[in-house]
Amino acid sequence: MKNLCIFLFLLPYLVSANFWGKTGHRVTGAIAENHLTPKAKRALNDLLDGHSLAFVSTFADEIKADRSNSRFFAWHFVNYPLDVRYEDSEKSEYGDVVMAIEECIRIIKDENSSREDRVFYLKLLVHFVGDLHQPMHAGRGDDRGGNDIQLQWFGEGTNLHRVWDKNLIESYGMTYTELADELDRVPRKQKKKIQEGTIYDWVHESHQLAAQIYDSAKVGEKLAYRYTYDYNDLLFQQLQKAGLRLAQVLNDVFK
Template identity: 50%
Template sequence: MKLKYIALLFFALLIVTPTLANVKPAPEWGPTGHRVVGKIADNYLKGSTKRAIQKLLNRQSLAFVSTYGDEIKSDDRYRKFGTWHYVNMEANQSYEDSKKNPKGDAVVGAEYCVSVLKDKNATDDDKAFYLKLLIHIIGDIHQPMHAGLEADKGGNDIDVKWMGKSTNLHRIWDSDMINGYDMSYTELASNADALSKEQIKSIEAGTITDWVNETHTLANAIYKDVKTGDNLGYKYAYNNLSVARSQIQKGGIRLARLLNDIF
């Protein structure tokens, strides 16, 4: 009887294991990218902003809570926020002219978070929750494939290889390329490009919608360099890693500007 039980368990594992291996993770900047955005933003916060945020987050850092938006995806209570991580449009289309997702998108989500944080009647618990979401969403909208094409789900349906291993274009920009650089989020943040005051002001300018449109323009250019089945690797990283790092830095600077405005 015992041997029969073991045989059945072994057979079940043979069935389940390959199935789990083929499950694709949900789209997101990887944890490293989000944490770099939070760490960089922290460097641009005013003292009063830092104090207000520390109070709401119980002294947890922006980097620490930056992945919260992805951590709650497995909880059915937060399923309604799933569409707040991206904006999918047609090629060369502006957000203003695009067909809007009736369930909401990253622009709708970010603006709602801002409205809660500015609401004097909102509870501290609500403000803490939407602050965590805002930190995450601003990171997401600077990942080019989060403002990609609706037809391929922001690159998720473009199957390619990365260093010989199966992946997709979205995941390359989420995590494959960043993680392949093999630096911690603190190392990436501390090695962000040195910028002049004029460059910082230029990055800070605009609205959430403007930033999404800018990212979408970048996504259109990225699509032109890749086709299904490509085997991408060191050359692709050499040509594009600086773009990813620049987007992460912009996300951090813009997140700080939003938070300074709010608080």
């Protein structure tokens, strides 16, 4: 009964959200793969049976088809007022993406965790670090992270959340491998700078970007080439950061 209540509560999110899209998550995984320590590579190869991070990066979306996994639905995002930091915000009883990342790390590192659990939560972790860097996954609660802000995208109906989950990246027209290759060209000093900070710093960064994105479009606005020109760089920046930071998280987990 509890799982059913959670499912019904989150149904509006599930219908309208794509959770950073398959392409975005695979880009994040592919970039991270190139920045792992040898020890992390060995551990991941063992736990994932040789599969790549890009391959498992969409797992957390795929399990939504099974209602028994409804307790994980709220783990993809966090919503709170734009003028509040996560640490000071009211936390959802269903959890959120910050709590999810911390919980996944705890279970993976716990020596008493079964191999099955470590694999399961590792796959979730890969996905949730990606979600953390999609700014609208750290937006306001009253419009469900932009899902209620209806727009037009090249003449077709969409919403502000979906623009950032799917429309922008798909409109660019590159495969995830092509895009990952282009974005994975970061000077060492810049990489080190990107990987600094904590999960709380990173969610605050996404939350601030969400405020900027809310100002980027009005309800009913018709978005097209100008929007891609203005915001593709921000999209690419977040994908790049997500990949490099995912590598940092995994290197720390398996050190």
